[in-house]
Every structure is written in C-alpha cells, then in structure tokens.
Amino acid sequence: MAWSAPEVADLAGTTVRAVRHYHDVGLPAEPRRRTNGAPGDQLFLPARRLQRRRPTASTSFPARTGCETQGWGTELFGRGVEIAELDRVLARAAAGAGSGLVLWGEPGIGKTALLEYAVDTASDVTVLRCRGTRMEAGIAFAALHELLWPVMDRLATLAAPQAAALRGALGLSRDETNRFLVGAAVLSLVCDMARERPVLVVVDDAQWVDEATAHCLGFLARRIGADPVAVLLTGHEDPHSGMWEGLPAREVVGLAEEDARTLVAAAVPGAAEDLVDRTVRAAGGNPLALHELPTIDHEPDTDPVPGRPGDLMTVGPRLRRAFVARAAAMTPPARALLLLAAAEERGDRHVVHRAGAGWGVDMSTWDELLRSGLVRAPGPRLEFRHPLIPAAVYDGTPFAQRQAAHRALAAALPSDATAERAWHLATAADTADEDVAALLEQAAEQSLRRSAGPTAVRTLRRAAELSPDEGDAARRLAAAARAAWAAGDSGAARRLLDDAEQLVGERHVARLSRGLRGFLEFAYGVPERAHHYLTSDMAVVEDLHGVMEMGSMAVRSAWSAGRDDLQQEALERLAAVDTRGDPTLSELVPLLCSWWTCHDATGPAAPVDPATVGDLADRLGTRAWGLLPPLSLLQSWGVDGPLHDVLRMQTAALRRRQEVIAPAALLVQTAVLDVTAGRWDAAGNAAVEALEPAEEVGTENVATQCRLILASLAAPRGDEHTVDDLTTRVLAASVPRGVRALSANAYWQRGRAALFAGRPREALDHLLRLSEPGHDAAHHTCALLAAADTVEAAVQVGRLDVVEPQIAMIDGWVRRTGANWARAAAHRIRALVRSGPEAEESYRAALEVPGAPDDPFEYARTRLLHGEWLRRARRRAEAGRHLTGAAQAFERLGAEPLRARALRELALSEGPRVRGAAGPADAAGLTAQELRVAQLAADRLTNREIAAQLLISPRTVGHHLGNVYPKLGITSRTELARIDFAGDLRITVGG
Known part of the structure; x- marks a missing residue:
C-alpha cells in the first residue's frame, strides 16, 4: 500500500x-x-x-519554492550559480573531502528548494536533516533531537563519555550534558557513518535552531574537512558573524524577470498576461511570492481589508508568516514603528518619527528597527529590504492596531498633504464619515488635475463608501465612472454607473455623469442602443456643451448604424437645443445639421459653402474636437486637409493628460489623413500605436478602425492575406453590433484588394454591397467614397448598368459640396465610359482639379488609366510620360500590383526595342501584350474579363490567344494553366 x-x-x-x-x-x-x-x-x-x-x-511537506515538481524531482529556474556551488560541495563529499555551505536570503527566496535539489541530486548518501522552528528555538538540543532521531541506535558505537553526554542532551538519560562532549559525539557519530557512505547534513531555517544545537552544528561543520561529509544550512541573515561564522556562504537573491515569468507560467498554467505582469512586478523575484500572488484571491484565510492602502499588495498566509515571524522577535515599540513604516508607504522617515512619538518610540527603538535588517534608512527615506515585507507586516497586524497607525500618521502629516491625510483617515474608518468622504473627494479632484485617473477612481469609490447620504454617494460614484472612462477602464465605468443607479435611479445618474452611459455604449456596444441613451439623456443633462456633444454623438451613432430615421430624430433633437445665446453654439447647430444630412446627396438639400464648413471644422478641432463628425464624412466634404496639424496637437495634449481612449481615437483620425496624403508608413505606425491601447481597454470601435486602416494599406500593396485576415476580424466585431459604417469599410477594402489584383468581378461583388438596401455593409458615405472603384470594376466586367447610379451619386455630391476629390472622381468615372476626345477631356479635367495631386495614390491611378487610354490611341510618348509618373508614385508607396501594371503598359507603349539577353517571353516569341493575355488566361479569366482589364475587345483577346497557342506548342487553356510564366515557359505538369 x-x-x-x-x-x-x-x-x-x-x-x-x-x-x-x-x-x-x-x-x-x-x-x-x-x-x-x-x-x-x-x-x-x-x-x-x-x-x-x-x-x-x-x-x-515543506513547499518547494522556486521549482517545478516532478515526483520528488526538482527543476529550478534561474539558479545556475547556486546549483553549481551545491554540486561542488556534493562532489567534494563524494571524493572524500568535507565542506559546508550556508545559503542565506529573505523568506520565500527559494533556499528550501535548493536544499531539496541537493537531497534529490546526492546519490548513495545518508541524509540527516532538521528544521529550526520559533516554537522550539528556546529548547536546548531540540533541533539536534530531530536531526539524529533516525540513527539513535548508533549511539552505542560512541565512546562512553560522548554517548552519555549525547543521551543526556537528547533526553534519553539523566546524564550531565557537556556541550563540548555533545559536539564531539555528533562529530564522531557523523564521521563514523561517513566511513560507510558520504553523509549529507541538511538544516533548514537555521536562524530558528536552538542555540545549543547551533553550537553543536557549527562545531561539526568546522571539523569535517577530511571526511566525506557535506553540511548545508539555510538562514535569513548573512552568517559573517554568529554561530556559522567562518563557513562559506552564498546569498540567494531574487529571480531575474525572465526566470520569474517562467516560474509563474509553471505555477499557474494559462495565467493571463496582465496577471503575470502584475505578479512579476510585485514579487521582486521572490519565488514564494511568485507562487502565492497569482492565486491570492483563492486563499481562504486572506481577508481583504476595506480601505486598504493601494500600494500594499495582499500577500498569502505562508509569505505573511515568514516575514511576520521576523517582526515577532522585536520589542513592542519596535514592532509599532515597523507597522508605522509599513502603513506610511512613501518612506518619509520624518512623518513616521512624528507619528511614533506618542507610541514610546525613541532612538533605541530606531536602532533596533534598523538592526533587524528589515528596514534601511538612507538619508530621510525609509526603505524595506524587499517590497513584500511591508505588505506582510501590515497584513499580519490586527485591524485595530492598523487603525491606530493610520490615525497617528494622518495627524503627523503636514497641512498641505490632503490626499495622504484623506487616505489614512479613510483606511482607519470603519463607519460612514462625511468629513473623510469630502476630504477624499477633494483629493480626487487634485488627482484629476494631475491626470491621475486610476487614483481618482479609487479615491472617489472609497469616498462613496464612506458617504452617509445616498445622493452624495451616487454623485461620487458618477464622478468615479467619468474618471474611469477617461482612463480607459470601461468595465469599471459601467460597474460604477450600475452602483450609482441602484442608489438614485438611471435619470439622476445620467445627469450626474453627463450622459456617460451613451458614450460607453457607442465606444463598446451597439450604436442603436447608444443613440437611445444619448437622445433620452439630453433632456436631463445640464451642461450645454455636454448636451451638444451628446446630440452630435447620437447622430454619429445613427450614422454608424446606417439608420437614416434615427439620424433624423437625433438631428431634430440637436436642432431644438437652446444655445442660450452662445455665438459659437448658435452658429454650430445649423451647420452640424447640414453636415449630417449627407444621406440624401441626390435630393433637394441646399448646397453648403465648403469654406464655412472647413473654417468651423478647424475651430472645432482646436476647441471641441469631440463635436467633429467622423473623418470619412469630413473627407466626403473635402475639408479634412487642414485638420492634420490640429489632430496632432490635440493628441499630444491628451497624452500629456494621460488619457487612453481619446488619444487612440485621434491617432486613428490622423492615420486616415496620412493615408490620403500618401504618408503610408506614418499611417501604419499610427494605426499600430493606437491599436494596442484600444485592444487593451476593449474599445472595439477604435480597434476596428485601426484594423481597417491597416487593411486599406495592405490592399494596394497586394497583401491580400492581411486584408482578408483584418476584414474578417472587423466583420466579426461590427456585423453583430450593427455598425454598418465599419462593415461597409471592410467590404470596400476587400473590393479594392480584388480590383488591384486584377479580379474585377470579385471586386464588384464586394463593392455593390455598399449600396444594397438591407445589407450589413450598406452605408451611403462609404458607397460615395468608393464610387470610383465601383465604376472601374463595373466597366472592366461590362456592367454598364452599375455606372449611371454611381455617376448620379457623385454628381449630386459635387453640386452639394464642390469637394475636389468628388470632382476628380466624377471626371475619372466619365472618362472610363467615354471615348475619343470626350474621354481625353475628362482625364485631363480629373488631373487638373485643384488639389488633386495632394492624394498621390488616386492621382497616380488617374494617370495610369489615362496612360492606358493614350497607349491604345497609339500616342505612345504621352502614354509613356503618364505611365512612368504613375509607376514612380506606386513604387514610392509600395503599391506593387499597380506598379507592375503600369510597367507592363509602359512596355507595350514603347513598342519593339533592341533586346539584350532573351527572357522567357522572348524565348517563346511572345510579344508583351501576348504574354499579358496568356497570363490572365492562365489565371482562368474569360476573354471578356481579360478584355475589360486590358481595355481591349474580346475579339482582340481571341486573336492574341490564337498566336500564343502555336508559339507555346499547346492547344488549350488547360495546358496554358500549366505554364510557368515566371520561369522558362515550359509546361510544368503533363505534356
């Protein structure tokens, strides 16, 4: 058994x-x-x-700290130096020479695990071991009794005086105990056993070994040099003096960060990354802490203390006992001083000294504290030897004593230390106290001015707990929710609002929080629900600018959901806001309404002066950027250009305030502007920078926009795998929540990727969804911005029925706004469906629209299409100039598929030329156009699709294929698909 x-x-x-x-x-x-x-x-x-x-x-059995256990085997992390030293001691014993080693360091640092390693590693040895305990530290020879009990039958082999002394020491007889004789007896006993096989003496927690045993073990360890005996001891203090003086010693220090992370992963498989990070930071490399801290919430005997100081982490029972045992040996005044130092947190020696004045603390008490080694005092600061010591001391002290310590510290603080005094009094409070709650609220306001959002949240929450009046508690909880929202902790903000609503109801909390529930829903939830909260809460919020922002956000929520009816409802509420004579707001309301009525561009809406729109956008960006419509709408108005510097300055200001959500949102807007301006690397960097905090705090809307920006860069660069991966993630997040604006953008990027890759039919299938009523991706603004892509794909596949509605949509927007991008797109679309001089006139007009070169990618696309048209018109020199410019622009941007297309057209426009070494196409006798037709046919495009892409007739495609087949020695498209066009044009599969 x-x-x-x-x-x-x-x-x-x-x-x-x-x-x-x-x-x-x-x-x-x-x-x-x-x-x-x-x-x-x-x-x-x-x-x-x-x-x-x-x-x-x-x-x-004792915990094996700092190791991973396999049976009784041990795998230690980050202990290479210590293991090497233990191996040397064991090797000396195996070779017939004795030695000792003292491993010392703070509690929980892994000394016991190293002893276990030595026991497990040593082979064919006799192991004698004991452990010191505080309870037996005053009993003479108690530890020696534990050490020798298994070999007590060997006492008969000793010389009679030695045997008698040892029996008396172990309580086996009434013989007189002589310490020298006892030491000699132990030495003789151990050395006698070592003649049979090496002996390993292991003493753990030697600082608690009784004095008599310690003298005996020291006597042994200093006299075994000629015998195969190894003595290993562990303790808390440097053994340079005391019982173990003269023995080799090795301090065991904390694990390096990488080893600490490995240990946490082994101790708590599957631990979340943030839990690992917090544990590693708090533990200071202490292996026992690395084991205990990740599971501290599950410890049955760790009772969290209400109002506990935030900088003191909770420690587990084993670690607490390990450190508190050190403090228990101190005098009561020294223990009181240690508690004051632990509760003070900042290390202010003067405050601790003043607080201890009434507790019998004098210079001798300070000397005792500093001699303990738990605390150092370099100058006016107090420093604990390890960050877990104050937590262990604090947790190990009864609550009443902690209360007294905090009250003493509050009284000792200077008059301007409002926050510190508030927290000490709050920690000492165990009942409601409005004075302390008010002081905490004042401290939270100071924290918010310093942009310390998380501190303000914690402070306001505690203030609410101490508030006698439910209304005051709700107000403080609402303020805490606003602070949590600004700090990027949406989960905390929701919970705080829930708590406040339980006290005073939803509408009162909506007023207190200035409509925060709707903003939270917009950022993290369903836009239609956000619209409901925002529009209903506009009636109870008192701050006028807050009401304007809520109304604007309600319209934006409806726009994001693609709900024209909800958008109109929000616009009516916004138009009905009483601006109370504020000139800026009076001007803003009608303009915002005009801005947002973009859903009916072909309807009778009156034109709006873009200059006025741009001027107000610039002013809003510097003073109230939260009222700005989404950037895609500003782009559709053509007033986005001047906002780049404004958004950059706003982002820098928000970063200085240490906000999380707003800077990420502004970075996204800046990235969109960078994409349009051709600063693609900057756009990608901004999107990646914003994505990390957005994912971290769970702001799904911002994270999705970041992914869409990255997809918009991957599409023209030919990275279709990235486009597919990013848009799949976007749709998984946006479709269930009904955020049509984002879903539409995902379909747009998929369509662009297919269009640039030469698959117009697939591209059109994606792009038509933007205008399909009832589809998850149906969204007017996105369809408007994608009109030029939709028409280009439709023309290539011969779907002229698609073209006219797109032209009508663009023309209506040009009449409404006069936006330069829309004018250029309208000319380009017409050029694609016209011929002769009319087409050339449209291309020229598109290139001559003021500001058209400011979007280098779209400008280069227009030049590419114009160059292709000129090449077909046999105006090769003019075609070459446009195609060369387009290819250079695409190369700068990294748009490789379009660059390759421009270079192919350029080769066709140059006609026959002197050739160098023959390439694959030359070797087969194919012209450049025949090679392009063959490649597209090998990709299984039909003649009509090839014709649409190359802007030639299907009959011409058939003519080229009729030339290709005999030149390659094949007879069908099936054989054509096996040709390696990048290699030597041989049939790679089959004949």
Missing part, C-alpha cells in the same frame, strides 16, 4: 520530517515503536510504503 503525505502526517504528527529521514538513511523496513526514554511515542513507517509521489496542495 502506498502512503500519501497527508496520511503520513496524520500518523506521525509532528514527525513527518523524521519519517523522511528514516527513508533516506535506509533503516530497516518494518514498522516499530521506539519508547527508549523519549517524551512521547514516535511512530516509524516502513520505507517501502513511502512511495515518492507528486506533492499536492494538501501535502504536509
């Missing part, structure tokens, strides 16, 4: 370690009771029953 550790503990009581010693030294395997004079019977179990098992959470 195999015995588990708990069973052994139940049978052996406090002698579990003795049972393990019994097994290690290999004594007879039958169970027996020893009653030879020792106080109490000691039960020994047969070694064959002690099968080595993997320890579990209920194991009574």
Whole structure:
C-alpha cells in the first residue's frame, strides 16, 4: 500500500520530517515503536510504503519554492550559480573531502528548494536533516533531537563519555550534558557513518535552531574537512558573524524577470498576461511570492481589508508568516514603528518619527528597527529590504492596531498633504464619515488635475463608501465612472454607473455623469442602443456643451448604424437645443445639421459653402474636437486637409493628460489623413500605436478602425492575406453590433484588394454591397467614397448598368459640396465610359482639379488609366510620360500590383526595342501584350474579363490567344494553366 503525505502526517504528527529521514538513511523496513526514554511515542513507517509521489496542495511537506515538481524531482529556474556551488560541495563529499555551505536570503527566496535539489541530486548518501522552528528555538538540543532521531541506535558505537553526554542532551538519560562532549559525539557519530557512505547534513531555517544545537552544528561543520561529509544550512541573515561564522556562504537573491515569468507560467498554467505582469512586478523575484500572488484571491484565510492602502499588495498566509515571524522577535515599540513604516508607504522617515512619538518610540527603538535588517534608512527615506515585507507586516497586524497607525500618521502629516491625510483617515474608518468622504473627494479632484485617473477612481469609490447620504454617494460614484472612462477602464465605468443607479435611479445618474452611459455604449456596444441613451439623456443633462456633444454623438451613432430615421430624430433633437445665446453654439447647430444630412446627396438639400464648413471644422478641432463628425464624412466634404496639424496637437495634449481612449481615437483620425496624403508608413505606425491601447481597454470601435486602416494599406500593396485576415476580424466585431459604417469599410477594402489584383468581378461583388438596401455593409458615405472603384470594376466586367447610379451619386455630391476629390472622381468615372476626345477631356479635367495631386495614390491611378487610354490611341510618348509618373508614385508607396501594371503598359507603349539577353517571353516569341493575355488566361479569366482589364475587345483577346497557342506548342487553356510564366515557359505538369 502506498502512503500519501497527508496520511503520513496524520500518523506521525509532528514527525513527518523524521519519517523522511528514516527513508533516506535506509533503516530497516518494518514498522516499530521506539519508547527508549523519549517524551512521547514516535511512530516509524516502513520505507517501502513511502512511495515518492507528486506533492499536492494538501501535502504536509515543506513547499518547494522556486521549482517545478516532478515526483520528488526538482527543476529550478534561474539558479545556475547556486546549483553549481551545491554540486561542488556534493562532489567534494563524494571524493572524500568535507565542506559546508550556508545559503542565506529573505523568506520565500527559494533556499528550501535548493536544499531539496541537493537531497534529490546526492546519490548513495545518508541524509540527516532538521528544521529550526520559533516554537522550539528556546529548547536546548531540540533541533539536534530531530536531526539524529533516525540513527539513535548508533549511539552505542560512541565512546562512553560522548554517548552519555549525547543521551543526556537528547533526553534519553539523566546524564550531565557537556556541550563540548555533545559536539564531539555528533562529530564522531557523523564521521563514523561517513566511513560507510558520504553523509549529507541538511538544516533548514537555521536562524530558528536552538542555540545549543547551533553550537553543536557549527562545531561539526568546522571539523569535517577530511571526511566525506557535506553540511548545508539555510538562514535569513548573512552568517559573517554568529554561530556559522567562518563557513562559506552564498546569498540567494531574487529571480531575474525572465526566470520569474517562467516560474509563474509553471505555477499557474494559462495565467493571463496582465496577471503575470502584475505578479512579476510585485514579487521582486521572490519565488514564494511568485507562487502565492497569482492565486491570492483563492486563499481562504486572506481577508481583504476595506480601505486598504493601494500600494500594499495582499500577500498569502505562508509569505505573511515568514516575514511576520521576523517582526515577532522585536520589542513592542519596535514592532509599532515597523507597522508605522509599513502603513506610511512613501518612506518619509520624518512623518513616521512624528507619528511614533506618542507610541514610546525613541532612538533605541530606531536602532533596533534598523538592526533587524528589515528596514534601511538612507538619508530621510525609509526603505524595506524587499517590497513584500511591508505588505506582510501590515497584513499580519490586527485591524485595530492598523487603525491606530493610520490615525497617528494622518495627524503627523503636514497641512498641505490632503490626499495622504484623506487616505489614512479613510483606511482607519470603519463607519460612514462625511468629513473623510469630502476630504477624499477633494483629493480626487487634485488627482484629476494631475491626470491621475486610476487614483481618482479609487479615491472617489472609497469616498462613496464612506458617504452617509445616498445622493452624495451616487454623485461620487458618477464622478468615479467619468474618471474611469477617461482612463480607459470601461468595465469599471459601467460597474460604477450600475452602483450609482441602484442608489438614485438611471435619470439622476445620467445627469450626474453627463450622459456617460451613451458614450460607453457607442465606444463598446451597439450604436442603436447608444443613440437611445444619448437622445433620452439630453433632456436631463445640464451642461450645454455636454448636451451638444451628446446630440452630435447620437447622430454619429445613427450614422454608424446606417439608420437614416434615427439620424433624423437625433438631428431634430440637436436642432431644438437652446444655445442660450452662445455665438459659437448658435452658429454650430445649423451647420452640424447640414453636415449630417449627407444621406440624401441626390435630393433637394441646399448646397453648403465648403469654406464655412472647413473654417468651423478647424475651430472645432482646436476647441471641441469631440463635436467633429467622423473623418470619412469630413473627407466626403473635402475639408479634412487642414485638420492634420490640429489632430496632432490635440493628441499630444491628451497624452500629456494621460488619457487612453481619446488619444487612440485621434491617432486613428490622423492615420486616415496620412493615408490620403500618401504618408503610408506614418499611417501604419499610427494605426499600430493606437491599436494596442484600444485592444487593451476593449474599445472595439477604435480597434476596428485601426484594423481597417491597416487593411486599406495592405490592399494596394497586394497583401491580400492581411486584408482578408483584418476584414474578417472587423466583420466579426461590427456585423453583430450593427455598425454598418465599419462593415461597409471592410467590404470596400476587400473590393479594392480584388480590383488591384486584377479580379474585377470579385471586386464588384464586394463593392455593390455598399449600396444594397438591407445589407450589413450598406452605408451611403462609404458607397460615395468608393464610387470610383465601383465604376472601374463595373466597366472592366461590362456592367454598364452599375455606372449611371454611381455617376448620379457623385454628381449630386459635387453640386452639394464642390469637394475636389468628388470632382476628380466624377471626371475619372466619365472618362472610363467615354471615348475619343470626350474621354481625353475628362482625364485631363480629373488631373487638373485643384488639389488633386495632394492624394498621390488616386492621382497616380488617374494617370495610369489615362496612360492606358493614350497607349491604345497609339500616342505612345504621352502614354509613356503618364505611365512612368504613375509607376514612380506606386513604387514610392509600395503599391506593387499597380506598379507592375503600369510597367507592363509602359512596355507595350514603347513598342519593339533592341533586346539584350532573351527572357522567357522572348524565348517563346511572345510579344508583351501576348504574354499579358496568356497570363490572365492562365489565371482562368474569360476573354471578356481579360478584355475589360486590358481595355481591349474580346475579339482582340481571341486573336492574341490564337498566336500564343502555336508559339507555346499547346492547344488549350488547360495546358496554358500549366505554364510557368515566371520561369522558362515550359509546361510544368503533363505534356
């Protein structure tokens, strides 16, 4: 039968370690009771029953800190130096020479794990071990009793005086105890055993070993140089003086960060990355802390204290006991001083000194504290030797004593330390207290002025807990929700609003939070629900600018959802706002309404002066950027250009205020402008920079916009895999929430990727969804901006029925806004469906629109289309000039598919030329046009699709294929698909 550790503990009581010693030294395997004079019977179990098992959470054996356990085997992380030193000690013993080593360091640092490594590693040795305990530290020879009990039957082999002294020391007889004789007896006993095989003496927690045993072990360790004996001890203090003076010592320090992360991953498989980060930061490399902290919420005997200081992390019971044991040996005034230092947190020695004045603290108390090694005092600052010490001391002190400490510290603070005093009083409070709550609220306001949002949230929440009046509590919870929202913690903001609504109801909280529920819903939830919250809460919010922002955001929510009816409802509410004579707002309301009525561009809406729109956009960007419509709408108006510098300055200002959501949102807007201006690398960097915080705080709208920007860059660069991956993620997030503006953009980027890759039919299939009533991607603004792409794809596949509605939409927008991009797009669209002089006139007009070169990508696309038209008109020199310019622009931007297309057209426009070394096409005798036709046919495009892409007739395609087949020695498209056009034009599969 195999015995588990708990069973052994139940049978052996406090002698579990003795049972393990019994097994290690290999004594007879039958169970027996020893009653030879020792106080109490000691039960020994047969070694064959002690099968080595993997320890579990209920194991009574000492925890093996800093290691991963396999059976009783040990894998240590980051302990290469210590392991090497242990190996040297064990190797000396195996070679017949004795030595000792003291491993010392703070509690939980992994010393016990290193001892376990030595025990597990040593082969064919006798292991004697014991552990010091505080309870037995005052009992002479208590630890020696544990160490030698398994080999007590060997006492008969000792010289009579030694045996008598040792028996007396161990309580086996009434013989007089002589420390020298006891030390000599232990030395003789161990060396006698070492003649049979090496002996490993292991002493854990040697700082608690009783003085008599410590003298005996020191006597042993200093006299084993000529015998195969290794003595390993662990302790908390540097053994340069005291019982172990003269023995080699090695300080065990905290794990490096990489090793600490590995240990957390081994201790808590699947731990979230943020949990690992917090644990590694808090533990300071302490392995026991790395084990305990990730699971601290599940510790049954860790009772969180209301109002606990935020900088003190909660520690688990084992770590607490390890550190508190050090403090327990100090005098009461020194323990009180240690508690004050732990509760003060900032390390201000003067404040701690003033607070301790009434607690009997004098210079001798300070001397005792500093001698303990727990605290250092370099100058006016107090520093704990390890960051876990103050937490352990604080947690290990009764609540009443902590209350007294915080009140003393509050009284000792200077008059201007409002926040610190507020928190000390709040921590000491155990009932509602309006004075303390008001002081906390004042401290939170100071934190917000310093842009310390998370601190303000914590402070306001505690203020609400201490508020006697429910209205005051709700107000403070609402303010905390606003602070959490600004800091990017939407989950906390929602919970705080919920708590406030339970006290005073939804409408009152809407007024107190200035409509925060709607903004949260827009950023993280469903836009239609956001519209509902925002429009209904406009009636209760008192701040006029807040009402304007809510109204604007309600319109934007409806626009995002593609709901014209909800957009009109929000516009009516916005138009009805009483601006109270504010000149800026009075001018803003009608203009915002005109801005947002873009859903009916072909209707009777009156034209709006773009200059006025641009001027107000510039002013809003510098003073109230939150009222700006989405940038795609500003782009459709053609007033986005001047906003780049404004948004950049606003982003920098928000970063200085340490806000999270707003800077990410502004970075997205800046990235969109960079895409249009041809600053694609800058746009990609901004999108990546904004994506990280957006994902971290869960702002799905902003994260989705970042992905769409990256997709808009990948599409013209030919990275279709990235486009597909990003748009799939976008649609997975936007479609269930009904955010049509984002879904439409995803379809647009898919359409552009297919169009640039030469698959116009697939491109058109995606692009038509933008105007399809009822489709998840139907959205007017996006359809308007994508009109030029839609027409180009439709022309290439011969869908002229699609062209006229697109032209009508663009023309209506040009009449409405006069936007330069729309004028250029309208001319380009007409050029695609016209012929002769009319087509050339349209291309020229598109290129001559003021500001057209400011969008270098679209300008180059127009030049490419114009160059292709000129090449077909056999005006090769003019075609070459446009195609060369387009190719150069595409090369600068990294738009490789369009660059390759421009270069192919350029080769066709140049006609026959002197050739150098023959390429694959030359070797087969194909012209450049025949090669292009063959490549497209090999991609399984029909003659009509090839004709649309190359802007030639289907009959011409058939003519070229009729020339290609005999030149390549094939007879069908099936064989054409097997040709390696990038290689030597041989048939790679089949004949």
